[in-house]
Amino acid sequence: MSLLLFQDATLGVDASEEIASEEKTLSIINLILDGGVGGQIIIALLFVLLLVALYIYFERYLAINAASKIDKNYMNQIRDNILNGNLEAAKVLSQTNKSPVARLIEKGISRIGKPLEDINTAIENAGKLEIYKLEKNVSVLATISGAAPMIGFLGTVIGMIVAIHEIANSGGQIDIKMLSDGLYTAMTTTVAGLIVGIIAYISYNHLIARTNKVVYQMEANSVEFLDLLNEPA
Secondary structure (H helix, E strand, C coil): HHHCCCCCHHHHHHHHHHHHHHHHHHCCHHHHHHHHHHHHHHHHHHHHHHHHHCCCHHHHHHHHHCCCCCCCCCHHHHHHHHHHCHHHHHHHHHHCCCHHHHHHHHHHHCECCHHHHHHHHHHHHHHHHHHHCCCCCHHHHHHHHHHHHHHHHHHHHHHHHHHHHHCCCCCCCHHHHHHHHHHHHHHHHHHHHHHHHHHHHHHHHHHHHHHHHHHHHHHHHHHHHHHHHCCCC
């Protein structure tokens, strides 16, 4: 009798361990599939937003990183050419240097001979255009960072509506398995929305910080160029 009880207890422990192991191996894909059609649509939308955010981040990061690179001797060469009256060489040097700073200096060189205020205005207008190019599509990241959590919360509301609908149709007998679709939808979409929103938010702020660094370079070199024009002959 005691042997049978021991065997039953052993079988019970093994069964519970098997159930626990099955619960632990529940994958993300299973969570998404168990979330119902509404949850799957929202997860798919969030996945598309994630791909868009990653594409914009890496594309802008490479572009901004390339824009921040400038020859350390560039301004010294510009100074030497201008002081020697060789404006054409300074313009060619700026054209061969594919950076926002060089394009601003080229705009200023092309205005030499006009009042200093006109040169300054031309450089400022060119600078605004360069900043616009650097910030291209970056605002989309800000939109995704705000929209993704809201879409996730929409999935939460849909999931809770499904769960309440199942409770209403259960005839007073609540079965947790019957509520699982709504609960899976509510939880998975919320988590997915927050993950996408966090990634987009961090990416946006990092790109803004990198852009500000390039803007500082443009401002510093523009001031140096204008000071060069103000130097006595």
